[in-house]
Amino acid sequence: MVNLAIFDYGAGNIFSLKNSLEQAGASVDVITSFDKPNVYSGLLLPGVGNFDPAIKSINENSKTKFHDYVKEDTPVLGICLGMEMFFEKSEEGIEKGFNVIDGEIVVLPSTMKVPHMGWNNLEIKKSGTILEGVDDGSWVYFVHSYRAKPKFDDVITAESDYGVKVPAVVEKNNFFGTQFHPEKSGDVGKIMIQNFLNVCKK
Protein backbone atom coordinates (compact mmCIF):
# COMPACT_ATOMS: atom_id res chain seq x y z
CA MET A 1 0.00 0.00 0.00
CA VAL A 2 1.25 3.45 -0.87
CA ASN A 3 1.71 5.76 2.10
CA LEU A 4 0.98 9.45 1.53
CA ALA A 5 0.96 12.63 3.58
CA ILE A 6 -1.43 15.57 3.34
CA PHE A 7 -0.13 18.81 4.76
CA ASP A 8 -2.86 20.52 6.80
CA TYR A 9 -2.54 24.32 7.05
CA GLY A 10 -5.53 24.33 9.37
CA ALA A 11 -7.77 26.19 6.97
CA GLY A 12 -10.45 23.91 5.71
CA ASN A 13 -11.64 20.68 4.24
CA ILE A 14 -8.96 18.06 3.80
CA PHE A 15 -11.43 15.31 4.61
CA SER A 16 -12.57 14.95 0.99
CA LEU A 17 -9.03 14.72 -0.34
CA LYS A 18 -8.06 12.15 2.30
CA ASN A 19 -11.21 10.21 1.54
CA SER A 20 -10.55 10.17 -2.21
CA LEU A 21 -6.95 8.99 -1.71
CA GLU A 22 -8.05 6.24 0.64
CA GLN A 23 -10.72 5.13 -1.81
CA ALA A 24 -7.98 4.89 -4.44
CA GLY A 25 -6.11 2.53 -2.11
CA ALA A 26 -3.60 4.77 -0.32
CA SER A 27 -2.98 5.06 3.38
CA VAL A 28 -2.90 8.69 4.38
CA ASP A 29 -1.38 10.64 7.28
CA VAL A 30 -2.18 14.26 7.94
CA ILE A 31 0.94 16.25 8.84
CA THR A 32 1.34 19.79 10.12
CA SER A 33 5.13 20.13 9.98
CA PHE A 34 8.10 19.02 7.84
CA ASP A 35 10.30 18.40 10.88
CA LYS A 36 9.68 14.66 11.25
CA PRO A 37 11.54 12.39 8.78
CA ASN A 38 9.87 12.04 5.40
CA VAL A 39 8.68 8.42 5.32
CA TYR A 40 6.12 9.01 2.58
CA SER A 41 5.92 7.99 -1.07
CA GLY A 42 4.07 11.19 -1.90
CA LEU A 43 2.93 14.51 -0.48
CA LEU A 44 -0.25 16.48 -1.10
CA LEU A 45 -0.63 20.20 -0.64
CA PRO A 46 -4.39 20.67 -0.45
CA GLY A 47 -6.36 23.47 -2.01
CA VAL A 48 -8.00 25.21 0.87
CA GLY A 49 -7.16 28.51 2.51
CA ASN A 50 -5.34 31.69 1.61
CA PHE A 51 -1.77 32.07 0.33
CA ASP A 52 -0.15 33.92 3.24
CA PRO A 53 -1.80 32.05 6.15
CA ALA A 54 -0.99 28.72 4.48
CA ILE A 55 2.68 29.57 3.82
CA LYS A 56 3.00 30.96 7.34
CA SER A 57 1.45 27.85 8.82
CA ILE A 58 4.11 25.78 7.08
CA ASN A 59 7.04 28.07 7.94
CA GLU A 60 6.06 28.63 11.54
CA ASN A 61 5.54 24.93 12.26
CA SER A 62 8.60 23.63 10.39
CA LYS A 63 12.31 24.30 10.70
CA THR A 64 12.79 22.06 7.68
CA LYS A 65 12.19 23.77 4.37
CA PHE A 66 9.70 22.33 1.90
CA HIS A 67 12.35 21.63 -0.69
CA ASP A 68 14.65 19.91 1.82
CA TYR A 69 11.73 17.69 2.84
CA VAL A 70 10.66 16.51 -0.60
CA LYS A 71 13.99 16.94 -2.44
CA GLU A 72 14.00 15.75 -6.04
CA ASP A 73 12.33 12.46 -5.31
CA THR A 74 9.07 12.71 -3.36
CA PRO A 75 6.21 13.31 -5.80
CA VAL A 76 4.12 16.28 -4.70
CA LEU A 77 0.59 17.02 -5.87
CA GLY A 78 -0.41 20.61 -5.24
CA ILE A 79 -4.12 21.30 -5.62
CA CYS A 80 -5.37 24.84 -6.28
CA LEU A 81 -3.69 26.91 -3.52
CA GLY A 82 -1.26 23.98 -3.10
CA MET A 83 -0.23 24.37 -6.73
CA GLU A 84 0.00 28.14 -6.40
CA MET A 85 2.59 27.68 -3.64
CA PHE A 86 4.95 25.99 -6.14
CA PHE A 87 5.58 29.41 -7.72
CA GLU A 88 7.76 32.33 -6.62
CA LYS A 89 5.05 34.64 -5.33
CA SER A 90 1.36 35.44 -5.45
CA GLU A 91 -0.68 38.60 -5.79
CA GLU A 92 -2.83 37.15 -2.99
CA GLY A 93 -0.13 37.83 -0.43
CA ILE A 94 3.34 39.01 0.43
CA GLU A 95 4.85 35.70 1.57
CA LYS A 96 7.29 33.93 -0.74
CA GLY A 97 6.21 30.72 -2.47
CA PHE A 98 8.35 27.57 -2.64
CA ASN A 99 9.76 28.64 -5.98
CA VAL A 100 10.09 25.17 -7.46
CA ILE A 101 8.45 26.35 -10.70
CA ASP A 102 9.43 29.70 -12.26
CA GLY A 103 6.64 32.21 -12.45
CA GLU A 104 4.03 33.88 -10.30
CA ILE A 105 0.39 33.78 -9.28
CA VAL A 106 -1.82 36.61 -10.52
CA VAL A 107 -5.42 37.56 -9.91
CA LEU A 108 -8.05 36.56 -12.50
CA PRO A 109 -9.26 39.34 -14.81
CA SER A 110 -12.00 41.51 -13.31
CA THR A 111 -14.00 41.27 -16.53
CA MET A 112 -15.09 37.79 -15.39
CA LYS A 113 -16.98 36.71 -12.29
CA VAL A 114 -14.42 35.99 -9.61
CA PRO A 115 -14.02 33.41 -8.13
CA HIS A 116 -14.00 31.20 -11.20
CA MET A 117 -16.32 28.65 -9.71
CA GLY A 118 -17.74 25.63 -11.46
CA TRP A 119 -17.11 22.99 -14.09
CA ASN A 120 -14.91 23.96 -16.99
CA ASN A 121 -13.27 22.07 -19.85
CA LEU A 122 -9.67 20.96 -19.99
CA GLU A 123 -7.77 21.79 -23.15
CA ILE A 124 -4.95 19.31 -23.12
CA LYS A 125 -1.73 20.85 -24.47
CA LYS A 126 0.52 17.87 -24.20
CA SER A 127 0.70 14.46 -22.59
CA GLY A 128 1.57 14.30 -18.94
CA THR A 129 1.52 12.02 -15.96
CA ILE A 130 -1.61 13.40 -14.31
CA LEU A 131 -3.58 13.47 -17.56
CA GLU A 132 -2.95 9.90 -18.62
CA GLY A 133 -6.29 8.41 -19.71
CA VAL A 134 -8.07 11.77 -19.42
CA ASP A 135 -9.98 12.89 -22.53
CA ASP A 136 -9.47 16.33 -24.04
CA GLY A 137 -12.46 18.49 -23.14
CA SER A 138 -13.16 16.70 -19.84
CA TRP A 139 -14.97 18.76 -17.24
CA VAL A 140 -13.28 19.45 -13.94
CA TYR A 141 -14.29 21.54 -10.95
CA PHE A 142 -12.59 24.87 -10.42
CA VAL A 143 -12.95 27.27 -7.54
CA HIS A 144 -10.27 29.94 -7.42
CA SER A 145 -9.60 33.65 -7.76
CA TYR A 146 -5.96 33.51 -8.89
CA ARG A 147 -4.13 31.76 -11.69
CA ALA A 148 -0.60 30.67 -12.42
CA LYS A 149 1.54 32.61 -14.84
CA PRO A 150 4.52 30.33 -15.40
CA LYS A 151 7.66 31.87 -16.85
CA PHE A 152 7.99 28.95 -19.25
CA ASP A 153 4.92 27.51 -20.95
CA ASP A 154 6.37 24.03 -21.20
CA VAL A 155 5.31 23.24 -17.62
CA ILE A 156 1.63 23.56 -18.65
CA THR A 157 0.02 20.29 -19.76
CA ALA A 158 -3.57 21.51 -19.79
CA GLU A 159 -5.39 24.84 -19.81
CA SER A 160 -8.92 26.01 -19.33
CA ASP A 161 -10.62 29.02 -20.88
CA TYR A 162 -12.02 31.65 -18.54
CA GLY A 163 -11.60 34.90 -20.40
CA VAL A 164 -7.90 34.15 -20.20
CA LYS A 165 -6.13 30.84 -20.59
CA VAL A 166 -5.91 29.44 -17.09
CA PRO A 167 -3.13 26.89 -16.60
CA ALA A 168 -5.07 23.91 -15.29
CA VAL A 169 -2.38 21.26 -14.92
CA VAL A 170 1.34 21.92 -14.48
CA GLU A 171 4.13 19.39 -14.16
CA LYS A 172 7.81 19.82 -13.49
CA ASN A 173 10.05 17.03 -12.26
CA ASN A 174 8.44 15.64 -9.10
CA PHE A 175 5.99 18.53 -8.82
CA PHE A 176 2.45 18.13 -10.13
CA GLY A 177 -0.18 20.81 -9.79
CA THR A 178 -3.84 21.21 -10.66
CA GLN A 179 -5.68 24.52 -10.46
CA PHE A 180 -8.95 22.60 -10.20
CA HIS A 181 -9.92 20.06 -7.54
CA PRO A 182 -9.51 16.45 -8.74
CA GLU A 183 -11.07 15.20 -5.50
CA LYS A 184 -14.22 17.15 -6.45
CA SER A 185 -14.22 16.37 -10.14
CA GLY A 186 -16.23 13.17 -10.25
CA ASP A 187 -14.92 10.19 -12.23
CA VAL A 188 -12.37 12.20 -14.23
CA GLY A 189 -10.88 13.40 -10.97
CA LYS A 190 -10.59 9.82 -9.76
CA ILE A 191 -8.43 8.96 -12.78
CA MET A 192 -6.05 11.83 -11.96
CA ILE A 193 -5.81 10.85 -8.29
CA GLN A 194 -5.00 7.31 -9.43
CA ASN A 195 -2.36 8.64 -11.85
CA PHE A 196 -0.66 10.48 -9.00
CA LEU A 197 -0.75 7.35 -6.86
CA ASN A 198 0.89 5.43 -9.68
CA VAL A 199 3.80 7.91 -9.69
CA CYS A 200 4.14 7.53 -5.93
CA LYS A 201 4.30 3.76 -6.20
CA LYS A 202 7.35 3.93 -8.47
Add this chain to the structure above:
Amino acid sequence: MTLTKRIIPCLDVKNGRVVKGLNFESIKDAGDPVELAAKYSNEGADELVFLDITASNEQRETIKELVRKVASVINIPFTVGGGVKSVDDARNILLNGADKVGINTGAINNPTVITELADLFGRQCVVVAIDAKRNYLTKPGVTLFDEGNGKFWFEVFIFGGKKGTGLDAISWAKKADSLGAGEILLTSIDADGTKNGYDITLTKAVVDSVSIPVIASGGCGESSHMVDIFEKSDVDAALAATIFHYNTHGVNGVKKDLREKFISVRL
Protein backbone atom coordinates in the same frame (compact mmCIF):
# COMPACT_ATOMS: atom_id res chain seq x y z
CA MET B 1 -16.03 26.52 -23.92
CA THR B 2 -16.45 28.13 -20.63
CA LEU B 3 -18.19 27.35 -17.38
CA THR B 4 -21.21 25.11 -17.50
CA LYS B 5 -24.37 26.00 -15.63
CA ARG B 6 -24.45 24.07 -12.38
CA ILE B 7 -27.36 21.87 -11.36
CA ILE B 8 -27.49 21.49 -7.62
CA PRO B 9 -29.76 19.15 -5.68
CA CYS B 10 -30.48 20.40 -2.20
CA LEU B 11 -30.99 18.32 0.91
CA ASP B 12 -33.05 20.13 3.53
CA VAL B 13 -32.29 18.08 6.60
CA LYS B 14 -34.33 17.94 9.78
CA ASN B 15 -33.66 15.46 12.57
CA GLY B 16 -31.43 13.41 10.29
CA ARG B 17 -33.96 13.09 7.47
CA VAL B 18 -34.34 14.93 4.20
CA VAL B 19 -37.57 16.89 4.22
CA LYS B 20 -39.29 19.23 1.85
CA GLY B 21 -41.89 21.86 2.60
CA LEU B 22 -44.04 24.39 0.81
CA ASN B 23 -43.20 28.06 1.33
CA PHE B 24 -40.85 27.05 4.15
CA GLU B 25 -43.68 25.26 6.00
CA SER B 26 -45.68 21.97 6.00
CA ILE B 27 -42.70 19.63 6.00
CA LYS B 28 -42.79 16.11 4.54
CA ASP B 29 -40.24 13.30 4.57
CA ALA B 30 -38.16 12.74 1.42
CA GLY B 31 -35.57 10.17 2.43
CA ASP B 32 -32.16 9.40 3.86
CA PRO B 33 -29.55 12.13 3.26
CA VAL B 34 -26.61 9.79 2.70
CA GLU B 35 -28.47 7.62 0.20
CA LEU B 36 -29.80 10.62 -1.68
CA ALA B 37 -26.40 12.32 -1.74
CA ALA B 38 -24.71 9.24 -3.23
CA LYS B 39 -27.48 8.88 -5.79
CA TYR B 40 -27.28 12.50 -6.93
CA SER B 41 -23.50 12.46 -7.10
CA ASN B 42 -23.59 9.33 -9.26
CA GLU B 43 -26.33 10.77 -11.48
CA GLY B 44 -24.16 13.74 -12.40
CA ALA B 45 -25.11 16.48 -9.95
CA ASP B 46 -22.59 19.32 -10.21
CA GLU B 47 -22.66 20.10 -6.55
CA LEU B 48 -24.64 19.29 -3.44
CA VAL B 49 -26.13 21.60 -0.85
CA PHE B 50 -27.04 20.37 2.62
CA LEU B 51 -29.09 22.69 4.79
CA ASP B 52 -29.81 21.86 8.37
CA ILE B 53 -33.11 23.70 8.34
CA THR B 54 -33.79 23.51 12.03
CA ALA B 55 -30.41 24.72 13.21
CA SER B 56 -31.18 28.40 13.54
CA ASN B 57 -34.49 27.84 15.26
CA GLU B 58 -33.35 25.38 17.83
CA GLN B 59 -29.96 27.00 18.31
CA ARG B 60 -28.03 23.82 17.83
CA GLU B 61 -25.03 22.90 15.76
CA THR B 62 -25.29 21.27 12.37
CA ILE B 63 -25.27 17.51 12.49
CA LYS B 64 -21.55 16.93 12.10
CA GLU B 65 -21.69 13.18 11.90
CA LEU B 66 -24.19 13.30 9.06
CA VAL B 67 -22.10 15.83 7.15
CA ARG B 68 -19.16 13.48 7.43
CA LYS B 69 -21.14 10.53 6.15
CA VAL B 70 -22.46 12.50 3.20
CA ALA B 71 -18.99 13.86 2.37
CA SER B 72 -17.56 10.36 2.28
CA VAL B 73 -19.98 9.09 -0.39
CA ILE B 74 -19.70 11.95 -2.90
CA ASN B 75 -16.95 13.36 -5.09
CA ILE B 76 -18.49 16.69 -6.02
CA PRO B 77 -18.43 20.03 -4.20
CA PHE B 78 -20.42 20.10 -1.03
CA THR B 79 -21.94 23.13 0.70
CA VAL B 80 -23.29 22.86 4.23
CA GLY B 81 -25.38 25.47 5.96
CA GLY B 82 -27.65 25.87 8.93
CA GLY B 83 -26.96 27.62 12.19
CA VAL B 84 -23.49 28.92 11.26
CA LYS B 85 -22.66 31.93 13.42
CA SER B 86 -18.91 31.96 13.83
CA VAL B 87 -15.54 30.94 12.46
CA ASP B 88 -15.60 27.96 14.83
CA ASP B 89 -18.96 26.78 13.50
CA ALA B 90 -17.61 27.03 9.97
CA ARG B 91 -14.38 25.22 10.84
CA ASN B 92 -16.40 22.37 12.36
CA ILE B 93 -18.32 21.95 9.15
CA LEU B 94 -15.26 22.18 6.91
CA LEU B 95 -13.31 19.67 9.00
CA ASN B 96 -16.16 17.23 8.58
CA GLY B 97 -15.93 17.33 4.81
CA ALA B 98 -17.78 20.37 3.52
CA ASP B 99 -16.11 22.50 0.86
CA LYS B 100 -18.18 25.59 1.44
CA VAL B 101 -20.14 26.97 4.33
CA GLY B 102 -23.57 28.48 3.92
CA ILE B 103 -24.31 31.34 6.27
CA ASN B 104 -27.63 33.13 6.54
CA THR B 105 -29.05 34.40 9.84
CA GLY B 106 -25.55 34.43 11.33
CA ALA B 107 -24.36 36.88 8.68
CA ILE B 108 -27.32 39.19 9.13
CA ASN B 109 -26.73 39.35 12.87
CA ASN B 110 -22.99 39.84 12.45
CA PRO B 111 -21.95 40.79 8.89
CA THR B 112 -18.23 40.94 9.76
CA VAL B 113 -18.23 37.16 10.13
CA ILE B 114 -18.35 37.03 6.30
CA THR B 115 -15.00 38.83 6.15
CA GLU B 116 -13.51 36.71 8.93
CA LEU B 117 -14.48 33.52 7.11
CA ALA B 118 -13.17 34.80 3.76
CA ASP B 119 -9.83 35.84 5.28
CA LEU B 120 -9.31 32.52 6.96
CA PHE B 121 -10.72 29.99 4.52
CA GLY B 122 -10.76 31.93 1.24
CA ARG B 123 -13.83 33.65 -0.12
CA GLN B 124 -14.76 30.69 -2.31
CA CYS B 125 -15.66 28.89 0.93
CA VAL B 126 -18.25 31.45 1.93
CA VAL B 127 -21.75 31.07 0.56
CA VAL B 128 -24.11 33.74 1.81
CA ALA B 129 -27.66 32.40 1.73
CA ILE B 130 -30.36 35.01 1.26
CA ASP B 131 -34.07 34.23 1.68
CA ALA B 132 -36.13 37.01 0.15
CA LYS B 133 -39.81 37.80 -0.10
CA ARG B 134 -41.89 40.48 -1.81
CA ASN B 135 -43.01 43.30 0.43
CA TYR B 136 -45.65 45.66 -0.99
CA LEU B 137 -45.28 48.05 1.92
CA THR B 138 -42.64 50.23 0.35
CA LYS B 139 -40.22 52.45 2.20
CA PRO B 140 -37.38 54.78 1.23
CA GLY B 141 -33.99 53.37 0.32
CA VAL B 142 -35.16 50.05 -1.10
CA THR B 143 -34.96 48.82 -4.70
CA LEU B 144 -38.50 48.95 -6.10
CA PHE B 145 -40.05 46.55 -8.60
CA ASP B 146 -43.38 46.41 -10.34
CA GLU B 147 -44.92 43.31 -11.90
CA GLY B 148 -48.31 44.91 -12.47
CA ASN B 149 -49.73 44.48 -8.94
CA GLY B 150 -48.19 47.60 -7.48
CA LYS B 151 -44.71 48.47 -6.36
CA PHE B 152 -42.82 46.15 -4.04
CA TRP B 153 -39.33 45.41 -2.78
CA PHE B 154 -37.56 42.24 -1.73
CA GLU B 155 -37.15 41.88 2.00
CA VAL B 156 -34.58 39.57 3.56
CA PHE B 157 -36.04 36.99 5.93
CA ILE B 158 -34.17 34.99 8.57
CA PHE B 159 -34.81 32.06 10.90
CA GLY B 160 -35.85 29.80 8.03
CA GLY B 161 -38.04 32.40 6.40
CA LYS B 162 -40.00 33.20 9.55
CA LYS B 163 -38.74 36.63 10.48
CA GLY B 164 -38.52 39.74 8.34
CA THR B 165 -35.42 41.87 8.80
CA GLY B 166 -36.43 45.09 7.09
CA LEU B 167 -33.32 44.72 4.94
CA ASP B 168 -33.45 45.16 1.19
CA ALA B 169 -32.27 41.92 -0.46
CA ILE B 170 -30.53 43.68 -3.33
CA SER B 171 -28.53 45.93 -0.99
CA TRP B 172 -27.73 43.03 1.30
CA ALA B 173 -26.45 40.94 -1.62
CA LYS B 174 -24.16 43.80 -2.67
CA LYS B 175 -22.94 44.22 0.88
CA ALA B 176 -22.28 40.49 1.26
CA ASP B 177 -20.27 40.62 -1.97
CA SER B 178 -18.19 43.55 -0.73
CA LEU B 179 -17.62 41.89 2.65
CA GLY B 180 -16.09 38.81 1.03
CA ALA B 181 -18.84 36.37 0.09
CA GLY B 182 -17.77 33.97 -2.65
CA GLU B 183 -21.25 33.10 -3.79
CA ILE B 184 -24.90 33.95 -3.12
CA LEU B 185 -27.49 31.23 -2.59
CA LEU B 186 -30.68 33.11 -3.35
CA THR B 187 -34.01 31.62 -2.32
CA SER B 188 -37.34 33.17 -3.20
CA ILE B 189 -39.76 32.52 -0.36
CA ASP B 190 -42.64 33.45 -2.68
CA ALA B 191 -41.63 30.80 -5.21
CA ASP B 192 -40.32 28.10 -2.87
CA GLY B 193 -42.33 24.89 -2.95
CA THR B 194 -44.81 26.19 -5.54
CA LYS B 195 -43.30 24.25 -8.48
CA ASN B 196 -44.28 27.21 -10.66
CA GLY B 197 -40.75 28.18 -11.63
CA TYR B 198 -37.91 30.26 -10.27
CA ASP B 199 -38.34 33.87 -9.27
CA ILE B 200 -36.98 35.57 -12.36
CA THR B 201 -37.45 39.15 -11.11
CA LEU B 202 -35.54 38.51 -7.90
CA THR B 203 -32.83 36.38 -9.46
CA LYS B 204 -32.12 38.78 -12.29
CA ALA B 205 -31.97 41.76 -9.93
CA VAL B 206 -29.44 40.10 -7.62
CA VAL B 207 -27.31 38.61 -10.40
CA ASP B 208 -27.04 42.01 -12.05
CA SER B 209 -26.04 43.69 -8.76
CA VAL B 210 -23.15 41.48 -7.67
CA SER B 211 -19.86 40.34 -9.16
CA ILE B 212 -19.89 36.86 -7.64
CA PRO B 213 -21.73 33.70 -8.75
CA VAL B 214 -25.40 33.35 -7.78
CA ILE B 215 -27.41 30.16 -7.27
CA ALA B 216 -31.15 30.45 -7.93
CA SER B 217 -33.37 28.55 -5.53
CA GLY B 218 -37.06 28.03 -4.93
CA GLY B 219 -39.92 27.10 -7.23
CA CYS B 220 -38.45 24.53 -9.60
CA GLY B 221 -41.03 21.95 -10.62
CA GLU B 222 -39.66 20.79 -13.99
CA SER B 223 -36.59 21.11 -16.21
CA SER B 224 -38.18 23.87 -18.26
CA HIS B 225 -38.05 26.10 -15.17
CA MET B 226 -34.28 25.73 -15.17
CA VAL B 227 -34.14 26.52 -18.88
CA ASP B 228 -36.23 29.59 -18.15
CA ILE B 229 -34.04 30.97 -15.38
CA PHE B 230 -30.84 30.34 -17.35
CA GLU B 231 -32.26 32.02 -20.45
CA LYS B 232 -33.75 35.00 -18.64
CA SER B 233 -30.95 35.75 -16.20
CA ASP B 234 -27.20 35.36 -16.06
CA VAL B 235 -27.48 33.12 -12.99
CA ASP B 236 -24.71 30.54 -12.57
CA ALA B 237 -26.51 27.64 -10.97
CA ALA B 238 -29.97 26.31 -10.27
CA LEU B 239 -30.81 24.54 -7.05
CA ALA B 240 -33.77 22.22 -6.70
CA ALA B 241 -35.06 19.63 -4.29
CA THR B 242 -38.51 18.28 -5.08
CA ILE B 243 -37.90 17.40 -8.73
CA PHE B 244 -34.99 15.23 -7.68
CA HIS B 245 -36.27 13.74 -4.41
CA TYR B 246 -39.45 12.24 -5.74
CA ASN B 247 -37.72 10.73 -8.71
CA THR B 248 -39.85 12.49 -11.26
CA HIS B 249 -36.71 13.68 -13.08
CA GLY B 250 -33.26 12.20 -12.48
CA VAL B 251 -30.38 14.67 -12.40
CA ASN B 252 -29.14 13.24 -15.66
CA GLY B 253 -32.58 13.53 -17.27
CA VAL B 254 -32.85 17.15 -16.27
CA LYS B 255 -29.41 17.93 -17.69
CA LYS B 256 -30.29 16.24 -20.98
CA ASP B 257 -33.41 18.42 -21.20
CA LEU B 258 -31.22 21.48 -20.61
CA ARG B 259 -28.73 20.52 -23.27
CA GLU B 260 -31.54 20.10 -25.79
CA LYS B 261 -32.35 23.74 -25.13
CA PHE B 262 -28.70 24.70 -25.68
CA ILE B 263 -27.90 25.33 -22.04
CA SER B 264 -24.28 24.39 -21.40
CA VAL B 265 -24.20 21.55 -18.87
CA ARG B 266 -21.75 18.83 -17.86
CA LEU B 267 -23.05 15.49 -19.16
